[in-house]
Amino acid sequence: MLRVGICQLNLTVGDLDGNVERMVAALAEVSERGGDVAVFPELAVSGYPPEDLLAKPRFALDCQAALEKIAAATGRCAAVVGLPVAGDGGALFNAAAVCANGATAGVERKAQLPNYGVFDEQRHFSAGTPEALFEIAGVAVGISICEDIWIDGGAVEQLVGGGAELIVNVNASPYNLGKLDERLGILRRRIERTGCPVVYVNLVGGQDELVFDGRSLVLDAGGSVTAQAKAFAEEILVVDVETGCTRGSAGLGGPRMRRIPVSTASAVAPEPLPAAQPVASLAPLDEVYAALVLATRDYVTKNGFSDVCVGLSGGVDSSLVATIAAEALGPERVHGVLMPSRYSSDHSVADAEALCHNLGIEGRLIGIEPAHDAFEQMLAPEFAGLAPGLAEENVQSRIRAVVLMALANKFGWLVLTTGNKSEVAVGYSTLYGDSAGAFAPISDIWKMQVYELAQRRNEVAGRPLVPAGVLAKAPSAELRPDQRDSDSLPPYEFLDPVARAFVEGDKTVGELIAAGADPELVRTVGRLVDVAEYKRRQGPPGVRVTPKAFGKDRRIPITNRYRGEARD
């Protein structure tokens, strides 16, 4: 038995001093509660992912200096601390140090370095190999980092083969819908092959486009979850973990591993802790919503801001973004801005005002016609004799961005942008207009899901937050008389699945047509997705909640003539 303190903390990239302070406090709490070891997430000292901060040779050295402060704070209760560690010849490792009694006893280095999707770990790190087992309070603990537990025959199996009685796996595993089940599948497969219990510690919090959901886990030697930490919230969860492999380690046939003595067992056996309470699972819509709220809060606050503004059009996207912001920051920190033009319908302003009322947020009304008139006058000599079109429509959207940015600059707010994944995918937005903003809470939410999320929030609140009129009306940018999204785009119920197949499924036009999709629909959407790359490149970060969001997940050249429709 080992008493483990799972320190599921919300740490900040680059905040070495702040992260150390949090970890030292958590260590003290675990120690006070009789813990044998406090376990922190992957790269806890630096925050995750540090990206090219790792290119500065000084950065890893500063992290190592920060580790010494944590090590100095340890006593009998050990600490497992993720951090980057410099090796010979400029090599860097994604490592976990084991500290106790005021010193660092040893370090394990991550072997399996993800370099796909949002991950660039081979850009920075060299691969390590399992070094030793750590004798913590009499238990031989194998320390592993994230994907080291994914691989048949990998580091974790070497550790168990070498005699480990418990696997501690430290993670910074970003959320996407369905991720918990994926993790459980991976951990259970490993336990099936090793018979060794696992303590899986995850990071929590938002970091640019990533959000970490926490939900740290303890699985026993039979693969059952015996404890789970909170979703999307910090928790220091202290649990008594049964150690020892059910099938022994001989089956894996590895050599016995070197053992590093770390700490002794408590002289007095502590009162056993009650079993952890089971955690209710979240419905998919609630889980996604919680991710958006946490990511938005953390982006704003970790960047030193308190307030945000949102342009409210009376549409469902801006209504949902304001709802998320109000929940993330408190309604008093959210400033709705209504910017009607000559083409705005009456219900636009009325619906936006109702939303402000429902959420308890401020709503400022700033009509854009003075600037709209001025630009018309300025551009009239240039545009003489030409029919009005997209250029004139975009001017209106850009005027609104100028107003929002002016308010943000003046009052120190951040602008939240309201584009959803469907719009971002097909480029149905104005660059430097409605696409402008510091952060995009719903850029990974397809339009049809925007409606579902808004409806679900009303349901949870037990009253309309997003007004019924917003949910009922046809989507429109209102940049010309009687405009509807459906004038320019296929209906979202057709657009969403096709765009999703391109973006998340990496399908080509040719493949979708061959699979029986409507050729015209597929060609239209495919072309729009390809051509919008230049807009996306200039978009703000948004919250990633699917296995493939825009941003670091999907790196498509702007200059690109591939249309995916081979003619032979």
Added chain:
Amino acid sequence: MLRVGICQLNLTVGDLDGNVERMVAALAEVSERGGDVAVFPELAVSGYPPEDLLAKPRFALDCQAALEKIAAATGRCAAVVGLPVAGDGGALFNAAAVCANGATAGVERKAQLPNYGVFDEQRHFSAGTPEALFEIAGVAVGISICEDIWIDGGAVEQLVGGGAELIVNVNASPYNLGKLDERLGILRRRIERTGCPVVYVNLVGGQDELVFDGRSLVLDAGGSVTAQAKAFAEEILVVDVETGCTRGSAGLGGPRMRRIPVSTASAVAPEPLPAAQPVASLAPLDEVYAALVLATRDYVTKNGFSDVCVGLSGGVDSSLVATIAAEALGPERVHGVLMPSRYSSDHSVADAEALCHNLGIEGRLIGIEPAHDAFEQMLAPEFAGLAPGLAEENVQSRIRAVVLMALANKFGWLVLTTGNKSEVAVGYSTLYGDSAGAFAPISDIWKMQVYELAQRRNEVAGRPLVPAGVLAKAPSAELRPDQRDSDSLPPYEFLDPVARAFVEGDKTVGELIAAGADPELVRTVGRLVDVAEYKRRQGPPGVRVTPKAFGKDRRIPITNRYRGEARD
């Protein structure tokens, strides 16, 4: 002796049909000139870098289908063709196929996959190992890809150890200042260790932020350059290459390699070609300028545009950008836009008009005061009682962006943005204002170098292109009365080297202060560089001409509290 056709082509990412067409035509030309083999650059079929187009399983298959068209066009003259090739279990390889007599004889796969700087090859590719030597016209040729020739004991040395008489090395090596010397050093080191001549074939052309300079090379067994293709231009260079290693291959001690018969020697020995003419090297400023011109031309034209517009402030940055654009596209395709405000000095308009005259480009004058007044009126109730400041300044810059984008939208132009590397580094620009645009020709040029480049262009032209007044006056954004850059920033002669140390040298504040730099200057610049990350993330691509540009080269988190000044 082998007659080699170096096909230094300007290919386009994703344009499989177009690239194949170019390659088939080049192959015919080499064949007609008696060539034994036509060599194309790395990933020639797909263009380089294809980035996440490679995530679409169909993409590599389409490239392989395209290869068949090239193979079908070969006769006795062989072709070495770079392309992505799918392997078992979803593996992908960065490969070079050797084709002759209408078929593909074999494939080599790149072993050394760069995953640093702008490169993400381990994201997409698995590493190969040298397979065989190709007997082309009686010569045992070892085929290698890019960094395979960088490594002591790597693929190239295995090929020579295995009996190669000539190394063909295909590349997509992006330009930066000093790159040619770096390449020569690498090639000479390899020849020193192998005694084997090298044909080094490089790509040419712009691709988003990258520009490939060509300058393909032939080095003999003594390490001397016997031929060099043009810089920043296409060329099909047919040369007679002496084959055979001076020191034999026994010294490298490798096993003999399998040989794949490809083609036979010409029945009639061809008339020897005259030795290649030596190529004059370019002065650094001219080399960089040529890179900017080619990259700008290719970004515009490969994306299907013909014309650009540039906001002309009468300052040196916009003057240089217009000069580059006029050279890249022809003056009739460049539209200068002068947008004075109440704060613009008289010389701003006069200098911009003189520039238009000197370059022979159109200059349109659109005063921004109507919109400026309108926004003041719209924002007055919001800003009542507050002192004017940054918010009001930014409004003016954003009005100019609205005007430029309206013209671009209306007439189908691209907007070139004019920020230099100093401005981009410290964030001295308005987001959605002067930072707006499709492409940033000088975003990798430090301010002091902007002056040098402008002066050098005048010198080369033998007359002032950039007016003398532009070069003489103090830099100013002209967003408030008598504003100067030096009100907000350290003088550029101090700012540039410090910002460069942060950005290109990956130094920290602590390191620079320890090295004796002025602490206040270092802290100011360091803080500005860190805080501007959110602006850079929304910036357009710009031309990379240094070993570390902004963009794919430098991936710094926005949410980041690291200040690089450890307190112990």
